[in-house]
Amino acid sequence: MKRYRKEKFEDLGLDTKSGNEGYRALNKDGSFNVKKENVAFFERINVFHSMVSMSWLRFFGVLALGYFLINIIFASLYLIIGTEHLTGIRGTTPLDQFTEAFFFSAQTVTTLGYGQVAPLNLAANMVAATESLLGLLMFALATGLMYGRFSKPFATIKYSSHAVMAPYRDINGFMFRVVNPKSNQLMEVEVNVTLSMKRDSESEVRDFFSLELEREKVVFFPTMWTIVHPVGKESPLFNKTAQEIIEGDAEFIVMIKAFDESFSQTVYSKSSYKAEEIKWGEKFTYLTKRHGNGVAIDISQIDATYKAELNP
Known part of the structure; x- marks a missing residue:
């Protein structure tokens, strides 16, 4: 008797056959890019x-x-x-x-x-x-x-407008930055990044990959956090060029969960990066500096980068 093996899906509940060029599941503001048609008025x-x-x-x-x-x-x-x-x-x-x-x-x-x-x-x-x-x-x-x-509890997390592919240790890494611009305290912050990409240039089927991160959770979130996915041999981005990722119509879907001390509730924040929003061979500028007996961060420079040669 053949034993049934449960298949594991990574699609987050999104359509795996939305292979149209330029498709985006999640807008930058975290809203889903889905239009529901022929819905009754009262529904x-x-x-x-x-x-x-x-x-x-x-x-x-x-x-x-x-x-x-x-x-x-x-x-x-x-x-x-x-x-x-x-x-x-x-x-x-x-x-x-x-x-x-x-x-x-x-x-x-x-x-x-x-x-x-x-x-x-x-x-x-x-x-x-x-x-x-x-x-x-x-x-x-x-x-x-x-x-x-x-x-109403909500997380006002600010994302960098673009991501970067930058040198990371002896390999490269996919990176973006987030910061909490408000004075409220977010704790136990968890991040999940999923890559959505067409199976091939002619296919309408999309594959979803849960990306392994350098750090998926921080206890406190008072400063700026650069979220890094190391592009090692097990990464779906390994040996991928910028052109290949663009042709694959890649989308990096980000979800952040945190506990808001002000509301004493769990809050969520969502955003995404398309392949065209990735800067290759650039690295985020370090913004933390000493201020009295503490530190200061210029949040307006969250997108600041400088050229950095990628590792081979």
Whole structure:
């Protein structure tokens, strides 16, 4: 009886047949380069994720737009009911009446209520009561979203814009640099680098290789870290030229995991390097220098390199 042998995959859950030239699985900002088509409208909606993930400018823009739309809708309802059913409305033109109804709506939705304008009949009171309830719910939701944005753990790790193929001891090494520009402390930092490359120049199938690193884990991460993959005889890059790696449409996929002391949670960071983003025969400049009784690092020079002849 033939025993079944479980096959081990290194593809990270990415498509092994995405062999198109110029294909990139992971963007530089860590987002996946995947477009999902023909997804039902309600299946692709994720309001909470969108609101906590978008930029602060867009977030406040969405809140402001929602606030004005609600007031415009309710101001229109008050005009339909009739401004004669609201006390204190002094406007004589439709525009003046709409403006006063709009600001009355703003006072009602925030439960502020200056008392100058008040509803008189049943319809106006029902609209005002509905608006005040909606205002309470909307502001509670906005508060929750604000808290979600502030409490969301994320790693703001900065990557060098390019990698290098540089001399490393008596061989060569694939290298890139990372640094934590924030003042929060990251500990137990682990890194995983996977090489994705076409099986051959004509193939649509991609092979994935987990690259062995000089150091896969550091306990503390207060300074800049140069991550090195030694290109020895067991490396999939051994004896590969720059042109061969480019023709193989190589992509180096990086994932970093760390424990963030501020959030007391594990955070992740992702990025990638394409073959065209590798500088051959260059080495990163050493940036750490003495500063008083400690050290200083010029983070703006994370991409600084100098020429260095590769080992044969």
